Amino acid sequence: MQEIAAQELKDRLEAGEPLRVVDIREADEFADWHIHGSANLPVYDALKRNDDQVLAARSGELPSDACLVLVCRGGIVSRRAAALLSGLGFDALTLSGGMHGWGRVWSEAPVDGGEALGLIQVRRNGKGCLSYLFGATGEAAVVDASVDVQAYLQLAERGGLRITHVLETHVHADHLSRARELCSITGATLTLPPNDRVTYPYTPIPDGGTLTVGGITLEAVRTPGHTGESTCYVIGDRFLLTGDTLFVDGVGRPDLEKGDAGAEDGARALYRSLREQLLGRFDDVTVLPTHHGGPIGFDRRPIGARLSEIRPRLDLVEGGEEAFVERIVASLKAKPPNCDTIIAVNEGKSDIRGADPYDLEAGPNRCAAG
Numbered sequence: 001m002q003e004i005a006a007q008e009l010k011d012r013l014e015a016g017e018p019l020r021v022v023d024i025r026e027a028d029e030f031a032d033w034h035i036h037g038s039a040n041l042p043v044y045d046a047l048k049r050n051d052d053q054v055l056a057a058r059s060g061e062l063p064s065d066a067c068l069v070l071v072c073r074g075g076i077v078s079r080r081a082a083a084l085l086s087g088l089g090f091d092a093l094t095l096s097g098g099m100h101g102w103g104r105v106w107s108e109a110p111v112d113g114g115e116a117l118g119l120i121q122v123r124r125n126g127k128g129c130l131s132y133l134f135g136a137t138g139e140a141a142v143v144d145a146s147v148d149v150q151a152y153l154q155l156a157e158r159g160g161l162r163i164t165h166v167l168e169t170h171v172h173a174d175h176l177s178r179a180r181e182l183c184s185i186t187g188a189t190l191t192l193p194p195n196d197r198v199t200y201p202y203t204p205i206p207d208g209g210t211l212t213v214g215g216i217t218l219e220a221v222r223t224p225g226h227t228g229e230s231t232c233y234v235i236g237d238r239f240l241l242t243g244d245t246l247f248v249d250g251v252g253r254p255d256l257e258k259g260d261a262g263a264e265d266g267a268r269a270l271y272r273s274l275r276e277q278l279l280g281r282f283d284d285v286t287v288l289p290t291h292h293g294g295p296i297g298f299d300r301r302p303i304g305a306r307l308s309e310i311r312p313r314l315d316l317v318e319g320g321e322e323a324f325v326e327r328i329v330a331s332l333k334a335k336p337p338n339c340d341t342i343i344a345v346n347e348g349k350s351d352i353r354g355a356d357p358y359d360l361e362a363g364p365n366r367c368a369a370g
């Protein structure tokens with residue numbers, strides 16, 4: 001049975017090839033986490049029961065004039081589905097590693113920063129994580145590194161840049177930070193908002209603090225709520241890297257650092273950060289978040305929006321603090337998979353003991369609320 005690797009699938013989808021991705025997992029798993037543009041044919045449980053007739057009976061729902069790429073959790077059951085469909089005359093492949101393998105895939109989306117600023121959004125298509133590399137005149141910085149460090153090294157080299165700074169907006173709960181590894185390789189300065197959570201050395205950047213990268217100024221804006229140390233970064237007065245404080249279609253959940261018991265206090269802090277630090281101060285800037293709740297597409301267009309465009313969607317802020325807190329707390333659902341373990345590793349209090357980080361991170365990020 002022919003397989004297709006995750007990176008090849010991403011490249012071919014970006015190139016616009018007429019592949020049809022068919023996810024055979026059950027509907028609830030598909031809704032939680034899937035490849036952009038894929039269709040759901042929920043026959044996973046039936047195939048696990050060795051009931052092949054369900055797939056055969058539903059095969060009429062599939063196009064017969066396109067190459068099908070079958071997807072499941074780990075690539076095992078989809079291999080069987082692809083074999084069955086091939087026997088029925090379909091051109092069918094299986095995605096090697098399934099959705100777990102898809103979690104390794106990354107892509108880039110250039111952000112128009114003008115001639116003076118090179119800014120690239122680096123996306124984990126299978127995880128919803130967004131990170132950034134920006135620079136000018138030979139120097140670069142990376143914010144919220146979340147993919148294999150080679151991605152940032154390749155992008156910097158292509159732009160003739162040397163990575164001198166690596167920053168985090170906060171301690172992440174859904175993915176393992178690659179910041180320390182990137183600093184180890186490049187010798188860059190590791191910069192975090194001041195906090196008492198992490199156990200490793202770093203250079204703090206306080207509220208209002210600045211640093212310069214290749215002549216481009218970055219300013220820190222403290223925005224507690226998602227976590228106590230959460231901070232946004234303003235780049236060149238045009239771009240606002242909001243971490244998990246503000247997304248294009250929601251806000252960060254306040255319960256990942258201190259659990260359910262800390263959700264209400266976190267929501268109150270988030271309300272004040274949004275109202276005073278962001279909405280009360282900025283308007284004509286482009287918001288570039290660290291996560292995206294839905295599947296990431298293949299058009300190489302950055303995920304972001306003008307704050308002036310997002311403002312009308314933030315009706316939950318306009319209703320006052322009590323209503324905001326009530327709505328945010330009520331909206332909280334399942335936490336990101338393995339979040340406690342991931343937090344401990346990102347704080348430097350644990351390690352993954354040789355385990356594959358992509359296995360630990362597999363699944364949706366679930367960092368939004370509201």
